[in-house]
Every structure is written in C-alpha cells, then in structure tokens.
Amino acid sequence: MRTRVAIKIHSILEQYFPERRVFLKSDTDTRFIRLRPGTQVIAFGGCALLVAWAIVATAIILMDSIGSGNFREQAKREQKTYQARLNDLSAQRDGRAEEALAAQERFNAALAQISVMQSELLSSETRRRELETGIDVIQSTLRGTMKDREAARSELADLQSKIETGGAGTASAAPAGSTPTDFLATALAQTAAERDQVIADAQDALLRADEMAHQIALMEDQNDQIFRQLEEAMSVSVAPLDKMFRSAGMPTDRILEQVRRGYSGQGGPLTPLSFSTRGEEPSPDAMRANRLLRQMDTLNLYRIAAQQAPFASPVKRAFRFTSEFGFRRDPKTGGRRMHNGVDFAASIGTPLHATADGVVIHSGWASGYGRLIKIQHEFGIETRYAHLSKLRVKVGQRVSRGDHIGDMGASGRVTGVHLHYEVRVGGKAVNPMIYIKAANDVF
Known part of the structure; x- marks a missing residue:
C-alpha cells in the first residue's frame, strides 16, 4: 500500500x-x-x-x-508644543511677578496711609480732648457768672426795697458829703453795668460753646471717616497675609503667638491707647481705636512671620521648571524614585537668593547634592539649595530674604545645570511650590 x-x-x-x-x-x-x-x-x-x-x-x-x-x-511636534508651553508658563510667571510687585507696592502704600491716618487720629483725639476741657472751663465760668448775676439781682432788690421804705437805712450808710439819692443812683448804675456784663459774658460763653460743639461734631465725623479708612486698609492688608499662611498649611494662631513671644525688636506688639483719665469706661471711639491697634499689631506680626517663612522664589532671573516635587523617573538610573524638591534650570552662575530670614547651618559639599547650602528658619522650617557652582555664605551666618547666597551650577549627581530646591518642615520634605504659590498675591 x-x-x-x-x-x-x-x-x-x-x-x-x-x-x-x-x-x-x-x-x-x-x-x-x-x-x-x-x-x-x-x-x-x-x-x-x-x-x-x-x-x-x-x-x-x-x-x-x-x-x-x-x-x-x-x-x-511634541517638542515644539512643549517649548510653546514652557514659553507660555514663562510669560505667566513674569506676569505673576509683575502682579506681585504691584501688590507689594499697594501694600507699602496702604501701610504708609495707615501710618498717616494713625497720626491724624491721635492728633484729632488730642484736639477733641482739649475742646472738651475748654467746654468744661467755659461751663464753670458760665455757672460762676450766673451766680454773680443772681447776687447782683438780690442786691438790686434790697436797694429797691430800701428806697420804698424811705431810705432810712441808706441815709445812715451813705458816706459823708453825699445825699442818699446820689448813693442810690450810683449803686443802681453799677448793678446795671454788672448785670449787662454778666448777660454779655453769658451770651459770649453760649456762642463759644455752640462753636466748640460744632467743631466737635466735625471732628467726630472726621474721626469716623478716618476709622472707616483705617478699618478698610486693615482688612485689605491682613486678609491676603492670613490667606497666604493658611494656603501654606501653617496654623496662623500658633504662628502669631510664637512671633509675639519671641520677637523683641522694633515693630513688636503695640500698647492699646486709653483716651480716659478719669477712671471711666472707655468711649466707643477709644474701643474702636484699640481694636484698630490690635489689628495693626496682627499685621505687624504677620509681616514678621512672612519674613521668616520661605514665601519667595530662590531664582529671580529667567528660568524654567525641569522637575516637580513627587515621584518621577530617575534621570540617572531610570527607576521610579521620590524627588524631594523642585528643579529650576538656568544658565551657570545664575544668582540664588535666600527665600526667608534664617541662619546657615551647612555650606559645603554633600554626597549627591554637590555644593549644598542649608538654612534654618523659624517654625521648624529648613531650606536646601543644591548643585551650586559657588558658595557665598558660611556656617553660622545670618541671612535675610533676598540675600545672594550662591550661584547655580552642576555639581553632584546631575545631568545639567540647575538648582535643586527643598523645603523641610520638622525634617520632612514638603512641596516648595505650596509656599511660592501661596505668596503670589502678596509679594
């Protein structure tokens, strides 16, 4: 088969x-x-x-x-889109910077206006107290004049009764060489002159009292207007600062109390004014003024706290963000790793600035970070500036916001020139953009 x-x-x-x-x-x-x-x-x-x-x-x-x-x-095409997006973000950043500068100028103008208004308020209160004291003196003088007028009227009545009884008592009291009729006429003339003078003084006192009352009313209106402007200025100034701290997740009550306890230089807490020297209850104006002073104290504490927290960008020249906070693909190994800061890319040697007042606790080489600067701030906050080309501060040096602390470089574990910027609270890394974005409407 x-x-x-x-x-x-x-x-x-x-x-x-x-x-x-x-x-x-x-x-x-x-x-x-x-x-x-x-x-x-x-x-x-x-x-x-x-x-x-x-x-x-x-x-x-x-x-x-x-x-x-x-x-x-x-x-x-994606590269062109990405570049256009970066240009758009750069334009938005520049616009925000201009808005922040304008807001800072408005903030400074409001503070200057508050200072002028406070001086006007204190001078107007002093003038009002002087007018009140003048009214008291005029009223006491008017009362004394009224008593003198009543006494003159009593004497005139006595003289008239003596004339009606025949002038016996008058004759015995008359001086030598004068008749009772002449003495009586002289006494009546003096009494009439004193009465006319008392009436004129009383009318003049009433006119002065009316004028002072009118001035007091005008000053009260002016004070009310000044109070309203101050209250509006306080509201406009304090609200953005309060929002900035809350947006950054910082408890405002605890922050203000810490500043109030620890700050002892100029610009500290203000002492409330008292417009009463008689042991009386404070007037509504005094209570209103003290409330404004407390708000000014709060504003001052906010400004002190804002200087001590990193509410600023470390790079003031043109730059672009190359890496955000959070998990990312490692540029060296390619693995997924946590990025504890934000990367700012610019040309080598770009000046870097402190983002808040503080003390330098490290300035030197650190593995991976390259040339590194650490600054310790208040409220348990620490900022780090890594991969620098040059260090311009030393350990123990006290710096202020905006001070030039170093230059951008490519030292350490990097793929190019940039700044690695970190913010740590209590030793734990947090997103620095929380603070930078929170201050966009204030600084």
Whole structure:
C-alpha cells in the first residue's frame, strides 16, 4: 500500500517536475548530475522560502523606516508644543511677578496711609480732648457768672426795697458829703453795668460753646471717616497675609503667638491707647481705636512671620521648571524614585537668593547634592539649595530674604545645570511650590 502511494506521488511529480540531467563536460570525460523530481521540489521550495523571506524583510524595513520618520516628526511636534508651553508658563510667571510687585507696592502704600491716618487720629483725639476741657472751663465760668448775676439781682432788690421804705437805712450808710439819692443812683448804675456784663459774658460763653460743639461734631465725623479708612486698609492688608499662611498649611494662631513671644525688636506688639483719665469706661471711639491697634499689631506680626517663612522664589532671573516635587523617573538610573524638591534650570552662575530670614547651618559639599547650602528658619522650617557652582555664605551666618547666597551650577549627581530646591518642615520634605504659590498675591 505504501509503495503504491509512493509510486502515485512520484508520477504526479513527474508531470510537473520531470527528471532532468545537467551534463558536465571536460576534455577527457563527460559527466552529468541527475535532478530527480523530489530534489527539484526541495530546491523550488527553498527558493520560494528565500524569496518570501526577502519580501517580508523588505516590507518590515520599509514599514520601520516610515514609522521612524513619523515618530521623529511626532517628536518634533511634541517638542515644539512643549517649548510653546514652557514659553507660555514663562510669560505667566513674569506676569505673576509683575502682579506681585504691584501688590507689594499697594501694600507699602496702604501701610504708609495707615501710618498717616494713625497720626491724624491721635492728633484729632488730642484736639477733641482739649475742646472738651475748654467746654468744661467755659461751663464753670458760665455757672460762676450766673451766680454773680443772681447776687447782683438780690442786691438790686434790697436797694429797691430800701428806697420804698424811705431810705432810712441808706441815709445812715451813705458816706459823708453825699445825699442818699446820689448813693442810690450810683449803686443802681453799677448793678446795671454788672448785670449787662454778666448777660454779655453769658451770651459770649453760649456762642463759644455752640462753636466748640460744632467743631466737635466735625471732628467726630472726621474721626469716623478716618476709622472707616483705617478699618478698610486693615482688612485689605491682613486678609491676603492670613490667606497666604493658611494656603501654606501653617496654623496662623500658633504662628502669631510664637512671633509675639519671641520677637523683641522694633515693630513688636503695640500698647492699646486709653483716651480716659478719669477712671471711666472707655468711649466707643477709644474701643474702636484699640481694636484698630490690635489689628495693626496682627499685621505687624504677620509681616514678621512672612519674613521668616520661605514665601519667595530662590531664582529671580529667567528660568524654567525641569522637575516637580513627587515621584518621577530617575534621570540617572531610570527607576521610579521620590524627588524631594523642585528643579529650576538656568544658565551657570545664575544668582540664588535666600527665600526667608534664617541662619546657615551647612555650606559645603554633600554626597549627591554637590555644593549644598542649608538654612534654618523659624517654625521648624529648613531650606536646601543644591548643585551650586559657588558658595557665598558660611556656617553660622545670618541671612535675610533676598540675600545672594550662591550661584547655580552642576555639581553632584546631575545631568545639567540647575538648582535643586527643598523645603523641610520638622525634617520632612514638603512641596516648595505650596509656599511660592501661596505668596503670589502678596509679594
């Protein structure tokens, strides 16, 4: 059965692939190679496979070339989009910087206006107290004048009663060489003159009292206007600072209390004013003024606290963000790792500035960080400035916000020139952009 199938297959192959002979002739001999049907089938299959492989390989190469070209074009388009986005972010950052500068100028103008208004308020209160004292003196003088007028009237009545009784008593009391009628006329004239003078003094005192009352009313209106302007200025000044601290996650009550306890220089807590020297309850104006002074004290504490917290950017020249806070792909190993700060990229030597008042606790080389500066601030906050090209501060040196502390570089574990900026609270790294964004509307 197997032989029969083989014979049938061989006959079919003979139809399509008949046996062929290839003759090889030399000078002395002639030989041939027999190509049987099976051999021809194998050779044909091999050639077909080779041609198919060549076609498939060529197609793959063409598709890969076309795909790589599209990928490069797509990469170029994405790069242009990314560059446009960076330019847009840079423009937005510059706009925010201008807005912050304008807000700072408005803030300083409001503080100057508050100082002027406070001086006007104190001078107006002093003037009002002087007017009140003058009214008291006028009223006491008026009362004395009224008593003198009543006494003169009593004397006039006595004289008139003596005249009606015949002047006996008057005659005995008259001085020598004068008649009772002359003495009586002189006494009546003096009494009338004193009465007229008392009436004139009383009318003048009433006019002065009316004028002073009118001045007091005008001063009260002026004081009320000054109070309203001061209250509005306090609201405009304190609200952004309070929002800034709350946006940064800092408890304002605890921060203000800490500043109040520890701050002892100029600009500390103000002493409330008292406009009463008689042991009386303070007036509504005094209570209002003391409330404003407490708000000014709060504003002052906020300003002190704002100087001691990192509410600023360490780079003031043109830059771009190259890495945010959080998990990212490591630029060296490619693995997913935590990035504890924010990276600012700019040219080498770009000046770097302290973001808050503090004390330098490290200034030197640190593994991975390269040239590193650490600054300790109030409220348990620490800032770090890494990969610097030059250090401009020393350990133990006290710095203020905006001081030039170093230059941008590429020291340590880096792939290019940039600043690695960290903020740590209680030793734990937090996102520095929380503080920078919170201060956008204030500084």
